[in-house]
Each structure stands twice: as C-alpha cells, then as structure tokens.
Amino acid sequence: MAKFRLMAPGPAMIPEQVYRAMTEKVIHHRSNEFRTLVQEVEEGLQYIFQTRNKILIFASSGTGGMESAVANLFSPEDKVLVVQAGSFGERWTQICKNYGLSVKTIDVEWGRAVNPKLIEQRLKEDKEGKIKGVFTTHTETSTGVETDMQEIGKIVAGYNALLICDSVSGMACCNLETDAWQIDVVVSGCQKGLMTPPGLSFVSLSESAWKAHKKAKNPRFYFDYATALKFMEGFSTPYTPAISLFYGQREALRMIKEEGLPNVLARHERQARATRAAVQAMNLSLFSINHANNVTVINGPDGVNVDEMRERILHKYGIYLAGGQDSLKGKVFRIGHMGYCDAMDIISTISALDITLTEMGHIFNQTQGIKAAEDILKEE
Amino acid sequence: MAKFRLMAPGPAMIPEQVYRAMTEKVIHHRSNEFRTLVQEVEEGLQYIFQTRNKILIFASSGTGGMESAVANLFSPEDKVLVVQAGSFGERWTQICKNYGLSVKTIDVEWGRAVNPKLIEQRLKEDKEGKIKGVFTTHTETSTGVETDMQEIGKIVAGYNALLICDSVSGMACCNLETDAWQIDVVVSGCQKGLMTPPGLSFVSLSESAWKAHKKAKNPRFYFDYATALKFMEGFSTPYTPAISLFYGQREALRMIKEEGLPNVLARHERQARATRAAVQAMNLSLFSINHANNVTVINGPDGVNVDEMRERILHKYGIYLAGGQDSLKGKVFRIGHMGYCDAMDIISTISALDITLTEMGHIFNQTQGIKAAEDILKEE
Numbered sequence: 001m002a003k004f005r006l007m008a009p010g011p012a013m014i015p016e017q018v019y020r021a022m023t024e025k026v027i028h029h030r031s032n033e034f035r036t037l038v039q040e041v042e043e044g045l046q047y048i049f050q051t052r053n054k055i056l057i058f059a060s061s062g063t064g065g066m067e068s069a070v071a072n073l074f075s076p077e078d079k080v081l082v083v084q085a086g087s088f089g090e091r092w093t094q095i096c097k098n099y100g101l102s103v104k105t106i107d108v109e110w111g112r113a114v115n116p117k118l119i120e121q122r123l124k125e126d127k128e129g130k131i132k133g134v135f136t137t138h139t140e141t142s143t144g145v146e147t148d149m150q151e152i153g154k155i156v157a158g159y160n161a162l163l164i165c166d167s168v169s170g171m172a173c174c175n176l177e178t179d180a181w182q183i184d185v186v187v188s189g190c191q192k193g194l195m196t197p198p199g200l201s202f203v204s205l206s207e208s209a210w211k212a213h214k215k216a217k218n219p220r221f222y223f224d225y226a227t228a229l230k231f232m233e234g235f236s237t238p239y240t241p242a243i244s245l246f247y248g249q250r251e252a253l254r255m256i257k258e259e260g261l262p263n264v265l266a267r268h269e270r271q272a273r274a275t276r277a278a279v280q281a282m283n284l285s286l287f288s289i290n291h292a293n294n295v296t297v298i299n300g301p302d303g304v305n306v307d308e309m310r311e312r313i314l315h316k317y318g319i320y321l322a323g324g325q326d327s328l329k330g331k332v333f334r335i336g337h338m339g340y341c342d343a344m345d346i347i348s349t350i351s352a353l354d355i356t357l358t359e360m361g362h363i364f365n366q367t368q369g370i371k372a373a374e375d376i377l378k379e380e
Numbered sequence: 381m382a383k384f385r386l387m388a389p390g391p392a393m394i395p396e397q398v399y400r401a402m403t404e405k406v407i408h409h410r411s412n413e414f415r416t417l418v419q420e421v422e423e424g425l426q427y428i429f430q431t432r433n434k435i436l437i438f439a440s441s442g443t444g445g446m447e448s449a450v451a452n453l454f455s456p457e458d459k460v461l462v463v464q465a466g467s468f469g470e471r472w473t474q475i476c477k478n479y480g481l482s483v484k485t486i487d488v489e490w491g492r493a494v495n496p497k498l499i500e501q502r503l504k505e506d507k508e509g510k511i512k513g514v515f516t517t518h519t520e521t522s523t524g525v526e527t528d529m530q531e532i533g534k535i536v537a538g539y540n541a542l543l544i545c546d547s548v549s550g551m552a553c554c555n556l557e558t559d560a561w562q563i564d565v566v567v568s569g570c571q572k573g574l575m576t577p578p579g580l581s582f583v584s585l586s587e588s589a590w591k592a593h594k595k596a597k598n599p600r601f602y603f604d605y606a607t608a609l610k611f612m613e614g615f616s617t618p619y620t621p622a623i624s625l626f627y628g629q630r631e632a633l634r635m636i637k638e639e640g641l642p643n644v645l646a647r648h649e650r651q652a653r654a655t656r657a658a659v660q661a662m663n664l665s666l667f668s669i670n671h672a673n674n675v676t677v678i679n680g681p682d683g684v685n686v687d688e689m690r691e692r693i694l695h696k697y698g699i700y701l702a703g704g705q706d707s708l709k710g711k712v713f714r715i716g717h718m719g720y721c722d723a724m725d726i727i728s729t730i731s732a733l734d735i736t737l738t739e740m741g742h743i744f745n746q747t748q749g750i751k752a753a754e755d756i757l758k759e760e
Contacts, residue, residue: 004407012406014405028699029391054513197402197622198620219599242579244399248624
C-alpha cells in the first residue's frame with residue numbers, strides 16, 4: 001500500500017473538496033445558477049491574476065488558450081518576438097509559425113531566464129515598430145526557470161508590441177501582477193496552481209489586446225474572443241462549458257482565497273527553497289540557474305538511471321516524479337511542488353529519494369537532505 | 381423539495397456512477413495507467429461510433445471538434461457544401477466561412493430533414509468535382525430533426541467529396557453506422573448520449589479524411605490531427621487531457637456496453653415516440669416533420685407564454701426544459717430525452733406539463749398525455 005502523490009509539474013494534486021465539488025449535478029449552461037457559478041469563478045480568477053480585466057474561460061488544455069492568443073490577436077505575416085528558453089517557449093514559436101506569423105526568437109540557454117535587456121535591444125532595433133507581440137513564458141517547467149515578468153513588463157510597455165505571457169504553470173505559484181506589470185495577455189490553465197483537474201483555460205486581455213483583436217485576421221471560431229466576451233459579459237460561454245470543472249475550480253478558488261494569495265505564494269517559495277536545499281545536501285545538482293518556485297529540475301547523478309529511479313519511487317512509495325522533456329529526456333528529473341502540496345509532501349519526496357538513491361549507489365550522506373528541508377519548512 | 385431533472389437537449393443527465401468515477405485521483409498523462417484509461421475509452425467509443433477508425437479525443441466542447449474538421453481537412457477557398465436545416469447547420473457554415481472556404485448551402489426549412497436527392501443534385505452539377513466536403517448534422521437539436529445519414533452516405537460515396545457529420549447530439553441516441561454508411565468524419569461530444577459532463581470532443585476519420593488532412597493548409601495547432609494521431613497511437617494526447625472526464629467517460633461507456641447499443645437506441649426511440657404521442661394527446665403540436673429520437677420540439681400553445689411555462693416547471697417540479705434557439709426563441713420548447721433518461725423521467729415531464737398547462741389555461745384533456753405515454757413506455 002502506497003498512497004499516490006503526484007509530484008509532477010502539472011497536472012498536480014487536487015484537494016478532496018474539489019473532487020467532491022465536481023460531483024454537483026450538471027446544470028444547464030443557460031440557467032441563472034450557472035451564471036452565478038461563472039461569476040464566482042471569474043472573481044476568484046481576477047483575484048489571483050491580480051487584474052480587473054474580464055477573463056475568458058475555454059473548455060481546453062492550456063495549449064488551447066495559448067493558440068487562442070495567436071489566432072485572436074495577429075494576422076498572417078505579423079512580426080512577433082518569442083522568448084525561447086525551453087519547451088514551452090518553443091511551443092509559442094510553433095503556434096505562431098503555424099499561423100503564418102513572421103517569428104523572431106531570443107534563444108536562451110536552457111536553465112537560464114532571459115535577460116530582459118535582450119528584449120529591449122530587439123525592440124529598440126525594430127525602428128519601424130513592426131514587432132506586434134512579445135511572447136513569454138512565466139515559469140518554464142521544462143527547465144525549472146522563472147522569467148522576470150515585472151522587468152519585461154516595464155520594457156515592453158514603452159513599445160507598441162503586446163506582451164503575452166504563458167502562465168499556465170506559474171499562476172498561483174509564482175507572483176504575477178497582470179495589471180501592475182502591464183501584461184497585455186495572460187494565459188493560464190486550471191490544473192496546476194489552480195488545483196482543479198485539467199480541462200479549463202483562462203485568458204486575461206488588456207485594452208490594447210482588445211484593440212489588436214479587432215484588427216486580427218487569423219481564422220478562428222471556437223476560441224474567438226469577441227464571441228467569448230459577448231457571452232462572458234452575461235457570465236456564460238458561447239458553447240457548452242465544462243460545467244463540472246467550473247464547480248471544482250470554484251471550490252479551489254475559495255480555498256486559495258481563504259489561505260490568502262500572499263501566503264500561497266510564500267508557501268511555494270518556502271517549499272521550493274526546501275527542495276533545492278535538500279537535493280543539494282544530497283550531492284545532487286540543480287539544472288536551472290534562475291529557479292522557479294513551482295518545480296525543481298535536478299540533474300541525474302552519475303551512474304544512476306534517472307528514469308529507473310523514478311519508476312522505483314513510483315512503485316514503492318507512490319510518488320510520481322516527472323522526467324526530462326525533449327533534449328533533457330533521461331538526463332534530469334523534475335519535482336513539481338505546485339498547488340495542493342504541503343510541507344510533508346516535500347519531506348515524503350525527499351525521503352523517497354534518500355532511500356532510493358542510496359540503494360542505487362549514489363554517494364551522499366543519508367538524511368542530510370531531510371535535515372536541510374526540515375530547517376526551511378519549519379519557518380512556516 | 382423538487383429533485384433536479386435536466387430534460388434539455390444537452391448537456392443531459394449524468395449517472396451517479398459517472399460522477400463518482402470522476403473523483404478518481406488525477407494521474408499523470410504520461411503514465412501507463414493513463415494509457416490504459418485512454419485505450420478503454422477509445423474502444424468504448426469505437427463500439428458506439430460503429431467504426432474501426434482511430435478516434436481522436438480533444439479537451440473541448442463539441443464545437444471545438446467541429447472546428448477541428450474544418451481546420452484540418454481543408455484549405456482557404458476550398459469549395460464545400462453545407463446542409464443548413466437549423467442552428468447547428470448554420471454553425472458549420474460560419475466555421476467554414478471563418479476559415480475562408482467557399483461555402484454553398486442547401487437551405488432546408490426548419491423542422492424538416494434535407495432531402496438527400498438535393499445533395500446528389502448539387503454534387504452532379506459540380507462537373508469538375510470541386511466540392512471537397514459535404515457538411516451535415518446528424519440530429520439538429522434546434523428543430524428536433526434527424527437527418528438520413530445512411531442515404532446521404534450512399535450518395536456522397538459516389539463523389540470525391542468528404543462526408544462530414546456533426547453527431548454531437550445524435551451519438552448513442554440515434555443509430556449512426558460510421559463505417560457501413562461511409563461517413564468520413566464524425567464529430568461528437570461526451571455530454572449528451574455519452575452521459576458524461578461536458579468537456580471532451582471526439583473525431584473519427586476515414587482513410588480519405590486522412591489523405592485530405594495531408595494536403596490541408598488551414599492553420600491549426602491545438603486541434604492538429606497529425607499530432608493527435610501520433611499520441612493516440614500510444615493511447616495518449618499531445619497536451620494535458622481532461623483526465624477526470626476520461627474517468628467519467630469510461631464508466632459511462634461501460635454502462636452503455638452493458639445495456640447494449642441496440643437496446644440504448646431502442647430506448648431512445650420508445651421514449652421519443654412516447655413523448656410525441658403524449659404532447660399530441662395534450663392538444664400540442666410538434667414543430668418537426670422528420671423527428672429525431674433524442675429531442676422533441678413542441679410549438680408553444682396559443683395563449684401560453686412558453687418561457688414562463690418553463691420557469692414554472694423548473695421552480696415547482698425541478699424539471700429543466702429548453703427554450704427555442706435563434707428564430708424559435710419564445711415560440712417553441714424542447715424536451716431532451718437523451719442519454720441517462722428513463723421511462724419515469726418522461727412520465728414526470730409529461731405530468732409537470734399536464735399540471736402546468738392546465739393552470740395556464742391551455743385547453744386539453746388532463747391525463748390523456750400520461751395515458752398515451754404509458755401505453756408506449758410499457759412496451760419496454
């Protein structure tokens with residue numbers, strides 16, 4: 001018997017209350033009861049997004065939300081700049097290319113965050129102001145890196161380009177002040193920091209984004225922002241919404257509100273710091289230089305097959321750790337600590353690593369990782 | 381105290397077992413456990429779609445699945461033919477136009493099914509074979525009409541056009557033999573006959589459809605069929621799937637398999653016939669000429685405000701009936717009897733109408749509707 005703990009960078013663990021909320025009866029999406037539900041979900045999201053913008057809600061994965069931004073805000077051959085610092089940055093590039101945009105990239109070494117000055121340089125060089133959008137990734141879970149969105153916000157605000165941020169994994173884990181930092185478009189999803197089973201995506205749009213939408217010629221229907229806004233103004237959706245996930249999301253948002261967003265963010269910071277300290281005390285090295293607080297990416301130690309290690313930990317202790325993506329397959333492993341994750345989930349994960357790495361011949365002082373984690377987690 | 385009964389043409393009622401299944405813990409979508417789940421869902425869907433085709437599964441409403449067919453199988457300026465016999469036919473037209481297709485329509489009077497010969501005539505007239513697709517709606521829930529897909533299948537098979545069918549509402553309610561009837565593309569959703577809360581769409585594709593996909597230039601990313609197929613071959617999805625809905629869908633598919641598809645279809649036919657007989661015995665008239673067996677559309681009787689009638693029935697008896705869509709708003713009401721609906725749900729609905737219409741001054745013989753329904757429902 002081993003209880004299942006999903007310590008992956010999404011989907012993440014779900015509170016029991018949220019599962020229970022999803023068993024509420026499906027109601028009709030043109031009823032007043034549903035409108036109340038949508039309104040409550042939107043208010044909860046605005047609190048976490050730190051925005052007064054209307055938030056559009058789609059039945060889709062986060063990637064659907066990402067595509068919606070490209071389809072709704074741009075036209076073929078529009079020039080855009082994409083920050084590529086991992087798999088999710090590359091996804092922006094691919095979506096933009098599929099829609100015929102003219103894409104320039106800033107390629108950042110995996111494990112590092114983009115230097116915001118590089119964005120400024122590119123925008124400055126673009127004397128005719130042809131760059132219409134800058135695509136960024138708030139937290140790049142493939143590499144364990146957080147982007148300095150505040151600084152990038154300041155820079156992009158001085159130019160005519162829209163600032164678009166994928167915060168599917170970052171939202172409610174790492175601070176993102178949509179309005180204060182002037183981020184035109186923020187895309188997120190329900191299944192990570194927002195503690196709901198996957199299937200909803202969220203998009204916040206600034207006034208500038210709405211202006212760009214009016215001119216954008218890329219084809220779209222299901223994700224069309226004007227249609228979605230028309231319905232969202234009456235707290236509904238144009239097409240049948242994922243009603244059960246709305247119930248779950250409402251409950252998760254209530255829990256976040258109750259804990260308080262600053263406390264939620266502090267918990268993520270503390271647990272991330274504890275995880276980093278623990279693995280380093282176990283003679284492991286971090287892959288990332290600019291750490292995100294929702295996932296820790298760790299280099300596989302010499303002589304240990306990381307995927308075998310993950311299998312062992314899953315089977316013996318019920319803890320699911322993620323492997324590396326793309327070029328990092330087999331080279332790193334990733335511990336997600338996002339959303340519904342507490343101090344003892346961190347301790348459990350470190351303990352499972354402690355036992356398993358010892359068995360697999362990695363050289364380090366057993367329990368030193370636990371000690372390092374405990375010293376930080378007790379700050380709570 | 382009035383128990384809630386969702387007698388709408390989607391979303392529809394959900395079995396308690398399905399709600400319970402959705403409380404299964406969220407697992408990682410790159411795990412073997414998830415692959416088993418996807419495989420079981422796909423097998424269950426193939427049984428109901430009556431196809432050997434791979435079925436692609438997206439986290440989206442049914443409309444997302446509809447758009448996916450246009451985005452993945454056509455290029456701008458491709459000539460297509462759309463059968464417009466209600467709101468959902470018009471949706472096909474709108475999606476095709478948004479993608480720059482050259483759309484010709486067959487406009488059918490609302491309440492009637494298209495005469496398949498009209499499709500044949502259009503295809504014959506197209507001597508150069510430029511029509512690349514024929515878009516149809518299996519059951520048009522806005523009007524309560526079923527389309528003769530078998531006959532249309534025979535006709536379109538003789539031409540080079542793909543036959544595309546929206547069976548979001550029809551699947552598992554009205555017979556649709558995807559392979560035998562040569563329907564190239566069938567789009568459905570989980571929330572109607574398939575008895576699962578909304579949020580999943582399904583697409584079945586024939587070999588001809590896959591060939592068309594290779595040449596199609598419309599932009600897409602999230603719904604890209606080649607990417608989806610690559611992952612579906614390993615029983616997974618490219619982007620984070622709506623895992624809890626997969627659990628629910630698996631359970632619902634088990635229930636349908638256990639009842640047996642022929643029995644499920646016979647139950648829909650019997651309950652639809654009972655509903656039609658009942659309302660006619662209550663001095664009400666049907667809106668549709670060619671009846672679908674998953675929804676009954678009824679003309680509002682003279683002197684009765686149908687929307688007020690629906691409100692009363694909802695508040696006093698907990699039964700949600702749908703109103704008219706688009707041009708039918710305020711003129712008709714719609715009783716959905718799809719998916720998880722039994723004989724006593726029909727009786728309850730007729731009884732609520734019996735009481736409420738009497739109170740609202742409609743002239744008819746009380747209990748005659750119940751009698752007519754009972755006489756048919758007892759055939760079970």
